[in-house]
Amino acid sequence: MRIANWNVNSARTRADRMVEFLTRNDVDILLVQETKCRDDQFPTGRFTAIGYHVAHFGLDQWNGVAIISRVGIKDVHTQFPGQPGFNKNPAAPQLTEARAIGALCGGVRVWSLYVPNGREIADPHYDYKLRWLFALRNHVAEILGADPSARLLLGGDFNIAPTDADVWDISAFEGKTHVTEPERAAFEQLLEAGLSETTPGPGTFTYWDYKGARFLRGEGMRIDFQLASPALASTATGSFVDVDERRGRGASDHAPVIVDYNLDPAGA
DNA sequence: ATGCCTTGCATGGCAAGA
Numbered sequence: 001m002r003i004a005n006w007n008v009n010s011a012r013t014r015a016d017r018m019v020e021f022l023t024r025n026d027v028d029i030l031l032v033q034e035t036k037c038r039d040d041q042f043p044t045g046r047f048t049a050i051g052y053h054v055a056h057f058g059l060d061q062w063n064g065v066a067i068i069s070r071v072g073i074k075d076v077h078t079q080f081p082g083q084p085g086f087n088k089n090p091a092a093p094q095l096t097e098a099r100a101i102g103a104l105c106g107g108v109r110v111w112s113l114y115v116p117n118g119r120e121i122a123d124p125h126y127d128y129k130l131r132w133l134f135a136l137r138n139h140v141a142e143i144l145g146a147d148p149s150a151r152l153l154l155g156g157d158f159n160i161a162p163t164d165a166d167v168w169d170i171s172a173f174e175g176k177t178h179v180t181e182p183e184r185a186a187f188e189q190l191l192e193a194g195l196s197e198t199t200p201g202p203g204t205f206t207y208w209d210y211k212g213a214r215f216l217r218g219e220g221m222r223i224d225f226q227l228a229s230p231a232l233a234s235t236a237t238g239s240f241v242d243v244d245e246r247r248g249r250g251a252s253d254h255a256p257v258i259v260d261y262n263l264d265p266a267g268a
Numbered sequence: 269a270t271g272c273c274t275t276g277c278a279t280g281g282c283a284a285g286a
Contacts (some may be wrong), residue, residue: 009285010275034285036275061276062284117286159286178286209286210273221286253274253285 001106001263003029004242005155005199005226007114007207011035011066014252015043017027017048018036023247028071029105031112031155035064035221042066055103063098065114065156071106072224080111081142082135084126086128095111099132106234107263109143113156126177129159132168133186140193151263152229154195157254161221163189165202168219178223193229198236198259206241207254215246226259235262 004027008014010031022030035042035058042056047068057078058064067073078101085094102111105206113136118129143150160183164170173179191197199206205220214220228236239259246255 013275034275117284119284119286161286176286207286212272214272223286 001030001108001261002026002258003108003110003153003155003226003261004029004256004258005031005033005112005157005224006245007033007157007252007254009034009036009252009254011042011064011262012037013250015046017245017250017252019046021053021242021256022047022068023050025242025256027258028069029108029110030066030068030256031110032066032068033064033112033114033157035066036061037064055101057098057101059098060125060139063114065098065101065112067101067103067105067110067112069103069105072104074104075098077102080136080139081178082138084128084135085132086116086125088124090124105242108151108261110153110155113154113158115157115159117159118183121175121177121180126263129177130182130186133183134189137186137189140190140195144194148194149231150229151232152195153226153232154190154228155226157224159223160184161223162187163202164224166205168205168214168217168221178221190227194229196230196233197225198228198233198261199226199239199257200241204241205255206257224254224257226257228261232261232263236260237262 056066140233206217206224
């Protein structure tokens with residue numbers, strides 16, 4: 001079973017590339033982030049036409065997540081238990097953003113996740129990011145505590161570079177988000193809860209800023225991951241970043257990441 | 269030092285991205 005995760009930076013703009021990507025790489029499940037549209041605007045028909053099922057959660061032009069699967073989609077959830085919301089006004093109700101969608105696909109409980117960016121260290125979004133990650137960690141611990149043999153996969157844009165090798169120049173990130181100790185600790189807690197990275201290791205970039213010709217310069221970041229439970233991670237046979245997808249006109253600023261798992265696609 | 273590019277929307281200059 002081949003599972004990919006990709007921040008597409010607008011599903012409507014990137015629909016052609018998404019269809020071609022699925023076909024070219026023979027992908028079973030695609031975990032999508034930053035669709036930037038409402039459910040009624042998502043190009044679902046493009047994927048059903050080539051044999052996939054779609055679950056999408058989008059509220060407006062911000063965020064938006066989807067699961068595109070040809071091994072079934074059951075039991076869809078559009079937030080994980082305890083997921084914090086956000087509101088500029090801390091006294092107002094905190095609103096759940098379209099940053100998580102989970103489903104049972106081919107016997108695997110998959111989540112497509114778009115972790116809050118954090119913006120600046122002093123910004124309320126930074127604290128929101130950390131709270132969001134700790135709540136996610138708690139959910140993982142609860143799932144694996146109840147069933148240590150669960151096949152659980154978190155895939156998506158985590159907006160954290162876990163090591164200094166995961167940015168092109170750590171000195172360029174002085175005082176910036178994505179590399180701070182609290183963010184890295186929050187990422188580490190997901191691993192301590194029992195998950196393992198199945199995507200390529202330190203130094204294999206998945207994102208290159210549009211600004212400043214970062215891709216041409218080879219100046220990227222590793223911020224997109226698949227984190228798998230032991231029962232799933234033990235079946236992983238290989239992974240790669242589809243760097244070609246970042247080339248040329250009309251590319252997302254993120255490249256897709258692909259992992260192969262030695263599972264019966266029919267599901268458990 | 270700052271912006272660099274790309275997206276979507278109240279199709280305008282923003283807001284947001286990382």
